Amino acid sequence: MTTAGRTVRSAGQGGRTAGELPRLLPGPWAGPATLASHLARHGPLPAVGRGAEPRRQLIAEVGRAGLTGRGGAAFPTARKLAAVAAAAAATGRTPAVIANGTEGEPASAKDKVLLAQAPHLVLDGAVLAAQLTGARQATVVAHGAVRDIVDGAVAERRRIRYDPVPVRVLTAAGRFVAGEASALVNWAGHRAAVPTAVPPRVSERGLDGRPTLVQNVETLAHLALIARRGAAWFCSLGTPAEPGSMLVTVIGAVRQPGVREIGIGTPVGDVLALAGGPAAPLTALLVGGYSGTWVVPALVATAPFSVAGLRGAGASPGAGLVAALPAGACGLAETARLARYLAAESAGQCGPCLFGLGSIATELAELAAGRRFDLSRLRRWLAQVDGRGGCHHPDGAVRMIRSALDVFPAEIAGHAGGWCSGTRPGAVLPLPPPARR
16 A cells, blocks of 8 residues: 555555555655656656657557546546547647646645646656647646646746647636536636537547647656556556556545555555544545545445446545545535535536526525425436536536435434434535635
8 A cells, every 4th residue: 555655565456466656746745846856756758759650659558558537537548649649630630738737626636736746747748648649739727726836847847948849837717617628628728617518529629629638637647657667567556457556635534634646446445544544433435526426434445446346336436535524524414515515616507507406405405404305306306407417517416415315314314303413513525715616
């Protein structure tokens, strides 16, 4: 297993061979890695040869590595690279590359930590993705908390003309939906950071109508390592179906909350142990983010933290978040807070999201306050919203709320009867201040 800043070995449940961690993070925090320290640790990025064949060979190596997106969707990275390159060749239009470091998920910190500690690894990946697709520029969209660090790293590289393509940096829009691929394309094109309906996919027509690769910053950091060390090295961690490592944010009732790097397939209980273990008895875990799934800790303690490993619990790693809810905190009240936030974060472009989520959030607030409540009506509204939105935002909210109805039945019954088992004051899960929304 691993904690940030300590090199250890991990195979993960069902993993291949032992490998060393951390791969992405440089170790104990000492400020952002400089270009010199980055090169001393990782070496220079291999040059991409001229012509299409060297690009195809490296994309094929990424495919053999089995790298998937670390932003939540877990889509195969090689397929995205190949699709953008093919669309560019077919249309004759120069493609675009956008590194997604928006991290609009309020509880997540993995992308911010990565950009703060290893900005050059992300920039390597963004520049490499531009070369592999034929883009003439890479755009990095960074959360405001780390924008200055990314700017500094880009300036350091620019001074010595290190990169074969220029890199521009934008500050993220700061909304929950702003990290969706089409919303990010809109933002990079100086429009509102809201999702747009598909088709076409952004890989076909994105920024300024060009084929566009939108890739999470952690994914790009892995891409830069695969280019240096190859698929076999990458696959020495993780599981046969889901190789490699990933960053996970662990928050809530744990002794050492923060970001950890794990081999994919590490049991959920071990992920909590990396954060010092539970600081109190736990009643539930929220896995995958605020569009994720509430689960009972005992039922997933030995489950591998992977797409396949969590599927039986109806969950997924998502954005790489585990939030531990302590006994004494009201899971229903926490869910009502999240539902209200997610409803407020609607892009306002379709009825299921704008009106459906608002009604659902109001109904949950009524229940959390011990007032009149109709569970059958709430379930009916959830079914009416699910899969009918203009983007996936309402689907994620429905998934999280439905899981709460399954995991907190006693709390629901109690609130319907006018009592709450919660004894812990204050909220557990963080939300941004209203001024941000």
